[in-house]
Amino acid sequence: MSEPVQNNPIRILGLIPARYASKRFPGKPLIDIHGKSMIQRVYEQALKSATLSDVAIATDDDRILEHVRSFGGQVIMTSSNHQSGTDRCAEAAEKLPGFDVIINIQGDEPYIDSRQIDLLGHCFADPQTELATLVKIITSTEELHNINSPKVILNKNSEALYFSRTPIPYLRDKNKDTWLLYHTYYKHIGVYGYRSDVLKKITALPVSLLEKAESLEQLRWLENGYKIKVAITDIETKAIDTPEDLKNILKEKRII
Template sequence: MSLSSATPVRILGLIPARYASTRFPGKPLIDIHGKSMIQRVYEQASTSATLSEVAVATDDERIRAHVEGFGGKVIMTANTHQSGTDRCAEAARQLPGFDVVINIQGDEPYIDSRQIDLLGQCFSDPKTELATLVKIINSTEELHNVNSPKVILNTLSEALYFSRTPIPYLRDKEGDAWLSEHTFYKHIGVYGYRADILEAITKLPVSLLEKAESLEQLRWLENGYKIKVAVTDIETKAIDTPEDLKAVLKQNK
Protein backbone atom coordinates (compact mmCIF):
# COMPACT_ATOMS: atom_id res chain seq x y z
CA MET A 1 0.00 0.00 0.00
CA SER A 2 1.21 3.50 -0.78
CA LEU A 3 -0.20 6.64 0.77
CA SER A 4 -0.84 9.74 -1.29
CA SER A 5 0.25 12.98 0.32
CA ALA A 6 -2.87 14.60 -1.19
CA THR A 7 -5.23 12.20 0.59
CA PRO A 8 -5.94 12.66 4.32
CA VAL A 9 -4.42 9.82 6.31
CA ARG A 10 -6.90 7.92 8.48
CA ILE A 11 -5.23 7.01 11.77
CA LEU A 12 -6.51 4.47 14.28
CA GLY A 13 -5.38 4.77 17.90
CA LEU A 14 -5.25 1.40 19.67
CA ILE A 15 -4.64 0.90 23.37
CA PRO A 16 -3.52 -2.69 24.12
CA ALA A 17 -4.65 -3.74 27.59
CA ARG A 18 -4.35 -7.05 29.42
CA TYR A 19 -5.44 -7.93 32.94
CA ALA A 20 -2.66 -10.41 33.67
CA SER A 21 0.61 -8.82 34.74
CA THR A 22 3.45 -10.33 36.72
CA ARG A 23 4.35 -7.09 38.48
CA PHE A 24 0.88 -5.53 38.72
CA PRO A 25 -2.17 -7.76 38.03
CA GLY A 26 -5.33 -5.88 37.05
CA LYS A 27 -3.36 -2.75 36.25
CA PRO A 28 -5.74 -1.30 33.60
CA LEU A 29 -8.58 -1.16 36.15
CA ILE A 30 -6.74 0.47 39.05
CA ASP A 31 -8.29 3.69 40.36
CA ILE A 32 -6.47 6.96 39.76
CA HIS A 33 -8.29 9.82 41.42
CA GLY A 34 -11.76 8.48 40.60
CA LYS A 35 -11.17 7.00 37.17
CA SER A 36 -9.53 3.78 36.04
CA MET A 37 -6.16 3.93 34.35
CA ILE A 38 -7.57 2.62 31.06
CA GLN A 39 -10.32 5.25 31.08
CA ARG A 40 -7.77 8.02 31.64
CA VAL A 41 -5.61 6.76 28.77
CA TYR A 42 -8.67 6.47 26.51
CA GLU A 43 -9.86 9.98 27.32
CA GLN A 44 -6.39 11.49 26.83
CA ALA A 45 -6.00 9.74 23.48
CA SER A 46 -9.45 10.88 22.39
CA THR A 47 -8.33 14.53 22.61
CA SER A 48 -5.77 13.93 19.85
CA ALA A 49 -6.40 15.98 16.72
CA THR A 50 -4.70 13.28 14.63
CA LEU A 51 -6.70 10.16 15.45
CA SER A 52 -9.83 9.27 13.45
CA GLU A 53 -10.86 6.66 16.04
CA VAL A 54 -9.70 5.25 19.39
CA ALA A 55 -10.27 1.72 20.69
CA VAL A 56 -9.01 -0.55 23.47
CA ALA A 57 -7.66 -3.96 22.37
CA THR A 58 -7.96 -6.56 25.13
CA ASP A 59 -8.41 -10.27 25.82
CA ASP A 60 -10.19 -9.80 29.14
CA GLU A 61 -13.94 -9.60 29.69
CA ARG A 62 -13.54 -7.44 32.80
CA ILE A 63 -11.71 -4.81 30.80
CA ARG A 64 -14.22 -5.09 27.94
CA ALA A 65 -17.17 -4.54 30.29
CA HIS A 66 -15.46 -1.61 31.99
CA VAL A 67 -14.53 0.17 28.75
CA GLU A 68 -18.02 -0.24 27.33
CA GLY A 69 -19.35 1.00 30.67
CA PHE A 70 -17.72 4.41 30.26
CA GLY A 71 -18.74 4.58 26.59
CA GLY A 72 -15.45 3.49 25.02
CA LYS A 73 -14.91 1.28 22.00
CA VAL A 74 -13.28 -2.09 22.63
CA ILE A 75 -12.01 -4.90 20.41
CA MET A 76 -11.57 -8.42 21.78
CA THR A 77 -8.34 -10.21 20.83
CA ALA A 78 -6.65 -13.52 21.54
CA ASN A 79 -4.92 -14.16 24.87
CA THR A 80 -1.79 -15.56 23.22
CA HIS A 81 -0.16 -12.35 22.02
CA GLN A 82 3.42 -11.77 23.15
CA SER A 83 3.45 -8.02 22.53
CA GLY A 84 1.24 -4.98 22.16
CA THR A 85 2.25 -4.86 18.50
CA ASP A 86 0.75 -8.31 17.88
CA ARG A 87 -2.43 -7.37 19.74
CA CYS A 88 -2.74 -4.16 17.70
CA ALA A 89 -2.39 -6.14 14.48
CA GLU A 90 -5.29 -8.43 15.34
CA ALA A 91 -7.46 -5.50 16.43
CA ALA A 92 -6.62 -3.55 13.27
CA ARG A 93 -7.81 -6.48 11.15
CA GLN A 94 -11.20 -6.14 12.86
CA LEU A 95 -11.29 -2.40 12.10
CA PRO A 96 -10.34 -2.12 8.41
CA GLY A 97 -10.14 1.12 6.47
CA PHE A 98 -7.35 2.87 8.37
CA ASP A 99 -4.04 3.84 6.77
CA VAL A 100 -2.03 4.03 9.99
CA VAL A 101 -2.24 2.46 13.45
CA ILE A 102 -0.77 4.13 16.54
CA ASN A 103 -0.04 1.85 19.50
CA ILE A 104 -0.78 3.89 22.63
CA GLN A 105 0.68 2.64 25.90
CA GLY A 106 -2.13 1.58 28.23
CA ASP A 107 -0.13 2.32 31.38
CA GLU A 108 0.39 6.08 30.93
CA PRO A 109 -2.78 7.60 32.39
CA TYR A 110 -1.67 11.17 31.71
CA ILE A 111 -0.25 10.67 28.22
CA ASP A 112 -0.11 13.99 26.37
CA SER A 113 -2.11 13.97 23.14
CA ARG A 114 0.56 16.21 21.58
CA GLN A 115 2.85 13.18 21.56
CA ILE A 116 0.24 11.23 19.59
CA ASP A 117 -0.18 14.14 17.17
CA LEU A 118 3.58 14.41 16.66
CA LEU A 119 3.80 10.72 15.88
CA GLY A 120 0.86 10.93 13.49
CA GLN A 121 2.52 13.78 11.61
CA CYS A 122 5.36 11.44 10.65
CA PHE A 123 2.93 9.73 8.28
CA SER A 124 2.29 12.88 6.27
CA ASP A 125 5.31 11.57 4.38
CA PRO A 126 3.91 8.67 2.32
CA LYS A 127 7.27 6.88 2.51
CA THR A 128 7.07 6.45 6.29
CA GLU A 129 6.71 2.78 7.25
CA LEU A 130 7.06 2.94 11.04
CA ALA A 131 7.50 5.81 13.47
CA THR A 132 8.36 6.44 17.09
CA LEU A 133 9.44 9.23 19.46
CA VAL A 134 12.67 10.11 21.21
CA LYS A 135 13.68 12.64 23.85
CA ILE A 136 17.05 14.24 24.55
CA ILE A 137 18.79 12.74 27.58
CA ASN A 138 19.79 15.33 30.18
CA SER A 139 21.28 13.27 33.01
CA THR A 140 24.18 10.85 33.28
CA GLU A 141 22.03 8.56 35.44
CA GLU A 142 19.43 8.29 32.68
CA LEU A 143 22.12 7.76 30.06
CA HIS A 144 23.39 4.67 31.88
CA ASN A 145 19.97 3.31 32.92
CA VAL A 146 19.57 -0.07 31.17
CA ASN A 147 15.79 0.14 31.57
CA SER A 148 15.75 3.25 29.38
CA PRO A 149 16.64 2.30 25.77
CA LYS A 150 18.79 4.70 23.78
CA VAL A 151 18.55 5.49 20.06
CA ILE A 152 20.95 6.75 17.40
CA LEU A 153 19.60 8.45 14.28
CA ASN A 154 20.71 9.02 10.72
CA THR A 155 20.53 12.35 8.87
CA LEU A 156 17.00 11.51 7.67
CA SER A 157 15.70 11.27 11.26
CA GLU A 158 15.44 7.49 11.05
CA ALA A 159 16.54 5.10 13.77
CA LEU A 160 19.86 3.38 13.12
CA TYR A 161 19.88 1.30 16.30
CA PHE A 162 18.34 0.97 19.76
CA SER A 163 20.33 -0.21 22.77
CA ARG A 164 20.08 -0.45 26.52
CA THR A 165 23.65 0.83 26.74
CA PRO A 166 24.73 4.38 25.87
CA ILE A 167 25.21 4.79 22.12
CA PRO A 168 27.37 5.98 20.53
CA TYR A 169 30.34 5.14 22.73
CA LEU A 170 32.55 8.21 23.05
CA ARG A 171 36.10 6.95 22.86
CA ASP A 172 38.71 8.83 24.92
CA LYS A 173 36.02 10.76 26.82
CA GLU A 174 35.22 10.43 30.50
CA GLY A 175 31.75 9.00 31.09
CA ASP A 176 30.53 11.94 33.16
CA ALA A 177 31.46 14.34 30.32
CA TRP A 178 29.59 12.54 27.54
CA LEU A 179 26.48 14.70 27.69
CA SER A 180 28.53 17.84 27.05
CA GLU A 181 30.20 16.22 24.03
CA HIS A 182 27.23 14.66 22.22
CA THR A 183 23.42 14.71 22.04
CA PHE A 184 22.03 11.39 23.26
CA TYR A 185 18.41 10.28 22.78
CA LYS A 186 16.21 8.00 24.84
CA HIS A 187 13.35 6.08 23.29
CA ILE A 188 9.77 7.04 24.14
CA GLY A 189 7.88 3.79 23.63
CA VAL A 190 4.92 4.76 21.48
CA TYR A 191 4.76 3.41 17.93
CA GLY A 192 3.02 4.20 14.68
CA TYR A 193 2.73 1.67 11.87
CA ARG A 194 1.47 1.92 8.33
CA ALA A 195 -1.33 -0.64 8.29
CA ASP A 196 0.25 -2.98 5.77
CA ILE A 197 3.62 -2.76 7.51
CA LEU A 198 2.02 -3.66 10.86
CA GLU A 199 0.62 -6.81 9.29
CA ALA A 200 4.01 -7.67 7.77
CA ILE A 201 6.16 -7.21 10.89
CA THR A 202 3.98 -9.48 13.01
CA LYS A 203 4.92 -12.33 10.69
CA LEU A 204 8.67 -11.88 11.29
CA PRO A 205 10.48 -14.38 13.54
CA VAL A 206 12.26 -13.15 16.66
CA SER A 207 15.66 -11.81 15.59
CA LEU A 208 19.12 -12.18 17.08
CA LEU A 209 19.43 -8.49 17.95
CA GLU A 210 15.98 -8.51 19.53
CA LYS A 211 16.99 -11.44 21.73
CA ALA A 212 20.26 -9.76 22.69
CA GLU A 213 18.74 -6.44 23.79
CA SER A 214 15.15 -7.58 24.51
CA LEU A 215 13.82 -4.81 22.26
CA GLU A 216 11.25 -5.83 19.65
CA GLN A 217 11.92 -2.83 17.37
CA LEU A 218 15.34 -4.32 16.56
CA ARG A 219 13.52 -7.14 14.76
CA TRP A 220 12.09 -4.57 12.35
CA LEU A 221 15.43 -2.87 11.74
CA GLU A 222 17.21 -6.18 11.31
CA ASN A 223 14.71 -7.08 8.58
CA GLY A 224 15.25 -3.85 6.66
CA TYR A 225 12.29 -1.74 7.78
CA LYS A 226 12.81 1.97 8.42
CA ILE A 227 11.63 3.68 11.60
CA LYS A 228 10.99 7.43 11.33
CA VAL A 229 11.82 9.34 14.51
CA ALA A 230 10.36 12.57 15.86
CA VAL A 231 11.90 14.41 18.81
CA THR A 232 9.63 15.38 21.70
CA ASP A 233 10.32 17.30 24.89
CA ILE A 234 7.32 15.66 26.60
CA GLU A 235 7.52 12.52 28.70
CA THR A 236 4.75 11.07 30.83
CA LYS A 237 5.11 8.57 33.65
CA ALA A 238 4.26 4.93 33.03
CA ILE A 239 2.83 2.77 35.81
CA ASP A 240 4.54 -0.63 35.92
CA THR A 241 4.41 -1.36 39.66
CA PRO A 242 2.36 -0.39 42.75
CA GLU A 243 5.26 1.90 43.68
CA ASP A 244 4.88 3.73 40.35
CA LEU A 245 1.18 4.19 41.12
CA LYS A 246 1.98 5.83 44.45
CA ALA A 247 4.33 8.26 42.72
CA VAL A 248 1.76 9.17 40.04
CA LEU A 249 -1.00 9.65 42.63
CA LYS A 250 1.28 11.96 44.60
CA GLN A 251 2.37 13.90 41.51
CA ASN A 252 -1.16 14.38 40.12
CA LYS A 253 -3.16 15.25 43.20
Protein backbone atom coordinates in the same frame (compact mmCIF):
# COMPACT_ATOMS: atom_id res chain seq x y z
CA MET B 1 -14.26 25.85 -13.80
CA SER B 2 -14.00 22.44 -12.16
CA GLU B 3 -13.36 22.11 -8.43
CA PRO B 4 -9.78 21.18 -7.42
CA VAL B 5 -9.28 17.56 -6.47
CA GLN B 6 -8.97 17.17 -2.71
CA ASN B 7 -6.37 14.81 -1.31
CA ASN B 8 -7.85 12.04 0.78
CA PRO B 9 -6.86 12.53 4.42
CA ILE B 10 -4.87 9.78 6.12
CA ARG B 11 -7.11 7.75 8.39
CA ILE B 12 -5.29 7.00 11.64
CA LEU B 13 -6.52 4.57 14.28
CA GLY B 14 -5.28 4.88 17.85
CA LEU B 15 -5.11 1.49 19.57
CA ILE B 16 -4.47 1.03 23.28
CA PRO B 17 -3.35 -2.53 24.18
CA ALA B 18 -4.51 -3.52 27.66
CA ARG B 19 -3.92 -6.89 29.28
CA TYR B 20 -4.86 -7.92 32.79
CA ALA B 21 -2.04 -10.38 33.54
CA SER B 22 0.96 -8.18 34.29
CA LYS B 23 3.77 -9.86 36.25
CA ARG B 24 4.73 -6.72 38.13
CA PHE B 25 1.25 -5.28 38.57
CA PRO B 26 -1.71 -7.61 37.79
CA GLY B 27 -4.91 -5.85 36.80
CA LYS B 28 -3.26 -2.46 36.44
CA PRO B 29 -5.52 -1.19 33.58
CA LEU B 30 -8.36 -1.16 36.13
CA ILE B 31 -6.57 0.61 38.98
CA ASP B 32 -8.26 3.75 40.25
CA ILE B 33 -6.54 7.10 39.71
CA HIS B 34 -8.49 9.92 41.32
CA GLY B 35 -11.88 8.47 40.47
CA LYS B 36 -11.22 6.95 37.05
CA SER B 37 -9.48 3.78 35.95
CA MET B 38 -6.08 4.06 34.31
CA ILE B 39 -7.38 2.68 31.02
CA GLN B 40 -10.21 5.21 30.96
CA ARG B 41 -7.76 8.05 31.50
CA VAL B 42 -5.53 6.84 28.65
CA TYR B 43 -8.56 6.48 26.38
CA GLU B 44 -9.85 9.98 27.16
CA GLN B 45 -6.41 11.51 26.61
CA ALA B 46 -6.14 9.76 23.22
CA LEU B 47 -9.54 11.18 22.20
CA LYS B 48 -8.01 14.67 22.48
CA SER B 49 -5.63 13.96 19.59
CA ALA B 50 -6.28 16.04 16.48
CA THR B 51 -4.78 13.43 14.14
CA LEU B 52 -6.66 10.30 15.19
CA SER B 53 -9.75 9.31 13.22
CA ASP B 54 -10.82 6.82 15.88
CA VAL B 55 -9.63 5.26 19.15
CA ALA B 56 -10.13 1.75 20.54
CA ILE B 57 -8.82 -0.43 23.36
CA ALA B 58 -7.53 -3.90 22.52
CA THR B 59 -7.73 -6.37 25.42
CA ASP B 60 -7.70 -10.10 26.18
CA ASP B 61 -9.73 -9.96 29.39
CA ASP B 62 -13.49 -9.88 29.98
CA ARG B 63 -13.10 -7.63 33.04
CA ILE B 64 -11.40 -4.95 30.99
CA LEU B 65 -13.87 -5.45 28.14
CA GLU B 66 -16.88 -4.88 30.36
CA HIS B 67 -15.27 -1.95 32.16
CA VAL B 68 -14.49 -0.12 28.92
CA ARG B 69 -18.04 -0.67 27.72
CA SER B 70 -19.33 0.74 31.03
CA PHE B 71 -17.77 4.15 30.35
CA GLY B 72 -18.74 4.13 26.66
CA GLY B 73 -15.35 3.31 25.18
CA GLN B 74 -14.74 1.30 22.04
CA VAL B 75 -13.08 -2.05 22.81
CA ILE B 76 -11.92 -5.06 20.79
CA MET B 77 -11.38 -8.53 22.24
CA THR B 78 -8.10 -10.14 21.17
CA SER B 79 -6.15 -13.32 21.83
CA SER B 80 -4.39 -13.91 25.15
CA ASN B 81 -1.39 -15.42 23.33
CA HIS B 82 0.18 -12.22 22.04
CA GLN B 83 3.77 -11.54 23.08
CA SER B 84 3.68 -7.78 22.58
CA GLY B 85 1.41 -4.79 22.22
CA THR B 86 2.35 -4.66 18.53
CA ASP B 87 0.96 -8.16 18.01
CA ARG B 88 -2.24 -7.23 19.83
CA CYS B 89 -2.60 -4.11 17.71
CA ALA B 90 -2.20 -6.16 14.54
CA GLU B 91 -5.13 -8.42 15.47
CA ALA B 92 -7.30 -5.47 16.51
CA ALA B 93 -6.49 -3.64 13.27
CA GLU B 94 -7.72 -6.66 11.30
CA LYS B 95 -11.03 -6.39 13.16
CA LEU B 96 -11.25 -2.62 12.53
CA PRO B 97 -10.31 -2.27 8.84
CA GLY B 98 -10.22 0.89 6.77
CA PHE B 99 -7.33 2.76 8.42
CA ASP B 100 -4.08 3.76 6.73
CA VAL B 101 -2.03 4.05 9.92
CA ILE B 102 -2.18 2.46 13.36
CA ILE B 103 -0.74 4.23 16.41
CA ASN B 104 0.06 2.01 19.39
CA ILE B 105 -0.63 4.04 22.54
CA GLN B 106 0.79 2.81 25.83
CA GLY B 107 -2.00 1.72 28.17
CA ASP B 108 -0.03 2.49 31.33
CA GLU B 109 0.44 6.24 30.83
CA PRO B 110 -2.75 7.79 32.28
CA TYR B 111 -1.70 11.34 31.47
CA ILE B 112 -0.23 10.81 28.02
CA ASP B 113 -0.10 14.13 26.18
CA SER B 114 -2.15 14.16 22.97
CA ARG B 115 0.52 16.36 21.38
CA GLN B 116 2.83 13.34 21.38
CA ILE B 117 0.24 11.33 19.47
CA ASP B 118 -0.16 14.19 16.99
CA LEU B 119 3.60 14.48 16.50
CA LEU B 120 3.79 10.78 15.70
CA GLY B 121 0.81 10.98 13.37
CA HIS B 122 2.39 13.83 11.41
CA CYS B 123 5.30 11.54 10.49
CA PHE B 124 2.95 9.74 8.12
CA ALA B 125 2.28 12.84 6.03
CA ASP B 126 5.39 11.58 4.23
CA PRO B 127 4.18 8.63 2.12
CA GLN B 128 7.62 7.02 2.47
CA THR B 129 7.23 6.58 6.24
CA GLU B 130 6.73 2.90 7.10
CA LEU B 131 7.09 3.03 10.88
CA ALA B 132 7.55 5.87 13.32
CA THR B 133 8.37 6.47 16.97
CA LEU B 134 9.40 9.25 19.36
CA VAL B 135 12.60 10.13 21.20
CA LYS B 136 13.58 12.68 23.82
CA ILE B 137 16.98 14.19 24.53
CA ILE B 138 18.61 12.67 27.60
CA THR B 139 19.62 15.27 30.18
CA SER B 140 20.93 13.23 33.11
CA THR B 141 23.84 10.82 33.43
CA GLU B 142 21.70 8.53 35.58
CA GLU B 143 19.14 8.15 32.80
CA LEU B 144 21.86 7.69 30.20
CA HIS B 145 23.24 4.63 32.00
CA ASN B 146 19.84 3.17 33.04
CA ILE B 147 19.44 -0.14 31.20
CA ASN B 148 15.66 0.08 31.60
CA SER B 149 15.65 3.20 29.44
CA PRO B 150 16.41 2.24 25.79
CA LYS B 151 18.56 4.62 23.79
CA VAL B 152 18.45 5.41 20.06
CA ILE B 153 20.92 6.70 17.50
CA LEU B 154 19.63 8.47 14.40
CA ASN B 155 20.82 9.05 10.86
CA LYS B 156 20.68 12.39 9.03
CA ASN B 157 17.20 11.56 7.72
CA SER B 158 15.81 11.31 11.28
CA GLU B 159 15.55 7.54 11.03
CA ALA B 160 16.60 5.10 13.74
CA LEU B 161 19.94 3.37 13.16
CA TYR B 162 19.85 1.25 16.30
CA PHE B 163 18.22 0.90 19.72
CA SER B 164 20.11 -0.30 22.78
CA ARG B 165 19.76 -0.53 26.53
CA THR B 166 23.34 0.69 26.83
CA PRO B 167 24.46 4.20 25.86
CA ILE B 168 25.22 4.53 22.16
CA PRO B 169 27.59 5.70 20.85
CA TYR B 170 30.33 4.70 23.30
CA LEU B 171 32.75 7.61 23.77
CA ARG B 172 35.92 5.64 24.31
CA ASP B 173 38.19 8.59 25.11
CA LYS B 174 35.88 10.30 27.60
CA ASN B 175 34.88 9.63 31.18
CA LYS B 176 31.37 8.11 31.25
CA ASP B 177 30.16 10.77 33.68
CA THR B 178 30.94 13.49 31.11
CA TRP B 179 29.48 11.94 27.94
CA LEU B 180 26.52 14.31 27.84
CA LEU B 181 28.96 17.20 27.44
CA TYR B 182 30.25 15.81 24.15
CA HIS B 183 27.31 14.14 22.45
CA THR B 184 23.51 14.38 22.21
CA TYR B 185 21.92 11.16 23.41
CA TYR B 186 18.30 10.20 22.81
CA LYS B 187 15.94 8.19 24.97
CA HIS B 188 13.28 6.11 23.24
CA ILE B 189 9.67 7.05 24.04
CA GLY B 190 7.77 3.80 23.53
CA VAL B 191 4.87 4.84 21.33
CA TYR B 192 4.77 3.49 17.77
CA GLY B 193 3.04 4.22 14.49
CA TYR B 194 2.75 1.73 11.64
CA ARG B 195 1.36 1.75 8.12
CA SER B 196 -1.42 -0.83 8.25
CA ASP B 197 0.17 -3.07 5.61
CA VAL B 198 3.56 -2.81 7.31
CA LEU B 199 2.08 -3.75 10.69
CA LYS B 200 0.73 -6.95 9.20
CA LYS B 201 4.13 -7.79 7.71
CA ILE B 202 6.30 -7.09 10.77
CA THR B 203 4.15 -9.22 13.08
CA ALA B 204 4.65 -12.17 10.74
CA LEU B 205 8.45 -11.93 11.11
CA PRO B 206 10.28 -14.40 13.36
CA VAL B 207 12.02 -13.09 16.47
CA SER B 208 15.46 -11.83 15.43
CA LEU B 209 18.88 -12.26 17.00
CA LEU B 210 19.23 -8.57 17.86
CA GLU B 211 15.76 -8.54 19.40
CA LYS B 212 16.71 -11.49 21.60
CA ALA B 213 19.98 -9.86 22.62
CA GLU B 214 18.49 -6.52 23.72
CA SER B 215 14.89 -7.63 24.40
CA LEU B 216 13.66 -4.81 22.13
CA GLU B 217 11.12 -5.77 19.48
CA GLN B 218 11.88 -2.80 17.20
CA LEU B 219 15.28 -4.31 16.43
CA ARG B 220 13.46 -7.10 14.57
CA TRP B 221 12.09 -4.50 12.18
CA LEU B 222 15.46 -2.85 11.60
CA GLU B 223 17.17 -6.20 11.15
CA ASN B 224 14.66 -7.03 8.40
CA GLY B 225 15.28 -3.80 6.51
CA TYR B 226 12.36 -1.62 7.64
CA LYS B 227 12.93 2.08 8.30
CA ILE B 228 11.71 3.74 11.49
CA LYS B 229 11.08 7.49 11.25
CA VAL B 230 11.89 9.36 14.46
CA ALA B 231 10.38 12.59 15.77
CA ILE B 232 11.88 14.43 18.73
CA THR B 233 9.60 15.44 21.60
CA ASP B 234 10.31 17.51 24.69
CA ILE B 235 7.35 15.94 26.50
CA GLU B 236 7.64 12.87 28.69
CA THR B 237 4.76 11.30 30.58
CA LYS B 238 5.02 8.91 33.50
CA ALA B 239 4.22 5.22 33.10
CA ILE B 240 2.78 3.06 35.87
CA ASP B 241 4.67 -0.24 35.92
CA THR B 242 4.54 -1.08 39.63
CA PRO B 243 2.40 -0.35 42.71
CA GLU B 244 5.12 2.08 43.80
CA ASP B 245 4.66 4.05 40.56
CA LEU B 246 0.95 4.30 41.37
CA LYS B 247 1.69 5.67 44.84
CA ASN B 248 3.89 8.36 43.31
CA ILE B 249 1.21 9.35 40.78
CA LEU B 250 -1.46 9.56 43.48
CA LYS B 251 0.76 11.83 45.58
CA GLU B 252 0.72 14.39 42.77
CA LYS B 253 -3.07 14.77 43.10
CA ARG B 254 -3.16 15.56 39.39
CA ILE B 255 -6.62 15.54 37.84
CA ILE B 256 -7.39 15.96 34.11
